[in-house]
Amino acid sequence: MVDAPARLTVLSGPSGVGKGTVVAEVRRRHPEVWVSVSVTTRARRQGEVDGVHYHFVDDAEFDRLIAEDGLLEWAEYAGNRYGTPVAPVRERLAAGAPALLEIELQGARQVRERQPEAQLVFLAPPSWAVLVSRLAGRGSEPAEVQERRLAIAQAELDAAGEFDRVVVNDDVARAADELVSLLTAPSSPCLSQGTGAPTTD
Ligand SMILES: Nc1ncnc2c1ncn2[C@@H]1O[C@H](COP(=O)(O)OP(=O)(O)OP(=O)(O)O)[C@@H](O)[C@H]1O
Numbered sequence: 236m237v238d239a240p241a242r243l244t245v246l247s248g249p250s251g252v253g254k255g256t257v258v259a260e261v262r263r264r265h266p267e268v269w270v271s272v273s274v275t276t277r278a279r280r281q282g283e284v285d286g287v288h289y290h291f292v293d294d295a296e297f298d299r300l301i302a303e304d305g306l307l308e309w310a311e312y313a314g315n316r317y318g319t320p321v322a323p324v325r326e327r328l329a330a331g332a333p334a335l336l337e338i339e340l341q342g343a344r345q346v347r348e349r350q351p352e353a354q355l356v357f358l359a360p361p362s363w364a365v366l367v368s369r370l371a372g373r374g375s376e377p378a379e380v381q382e383r384r385l386a387i388a389q390a391e392l393d394a395a396g397e398f399d400r401v402v403v404n405d406d407v408a409r410a411a412d413e414l415v416s417l418l419t420a421p422s423s424p425c426l427s428q429g430t431g432a433p434t435t436d
């Protein structure tokens with residue numbers, strides 16, 4: 236990732252759309268892309284590694300991080316809390332290096348407030364039916380949790396217009412191409428040239 240600007244980029248989008256999959260593909264091609272490791276109170280899924288996928292903490296530790304202003308943003312999502320440790324992001328940007336966050340909508344809005352120069356990218360599904368089938372196909376949550384996440388997803392899709400760019404995840408390689416081009420694009424005071432709205436069909 237030669238000459239990527241030292242910009243904060245936020246990738247958001249509904250649960251199951253493929254944010255983690257697309258970011259993994261970007262990092263497979265460009266291992267130097269730095270992605271923030273969030274803090275969460277959610278229980279660890281099978282295969283998740285503390286400090287790699289998340290920093291898994293209890294409620295008391297999460298409260299402490301909020302109290303000491305240690306989070307750039309945080310949100311309660313589907314019964315758990317998630318947040319971005321602020322220090323590593325600040326260090327990256329201060330060193331003139333880019334940083335990527337993979338977070339949900341409330342957090343993206345907080346980043347917009349605190350860092351208006353950040354680039355906000357929304358990852359959209361090709362259709363509602365595809366989103367439902369990806370979330371179910373992943374099989375990481377029981378049916379009632381999937382339902383809860385899908386209810387939130389409706390509101391998240393409605394907010395896609397708040398983002399600087401919309402990337403449709405119809406194909407992992409193609410969506411990763413698009414994300415790489417956004418990560419390497421020169422910073423611009425006007426980022427509002429959306430590439431299309433998601434569909435909820
Ligand atoms: N373009 C794609 N085509 C087909 N399947 C995909 C595509 N992108 C992702 N998937 C699959 O969809 C499922 C959800 O993807 P992923 O876990 O990356 O979503 P996510 O947006 O990171 O979810 P969450 O926000 O819940 O962490 C996975 O099983 C993944 O393999």
Ligand SMILES: Nc1nc2c(ncn2[C@@H]2O[C@H](COP(=O)(O)O)[C@@H](O)[C@H]2O)c(=O)[nH]1
Pocket residue numbers: 248249250254273274277308309310312317318319337338339340341342343
């Ligand atoms: N506001 C934040 N949202 C985050 C953060 N880290 C992850 N997330 C988002 O939470 C949901 C659920 O994630 P899951 O791992 O339980 O499937 C998803 O949209 C993530 O992108 C964060 O630091 N802040």
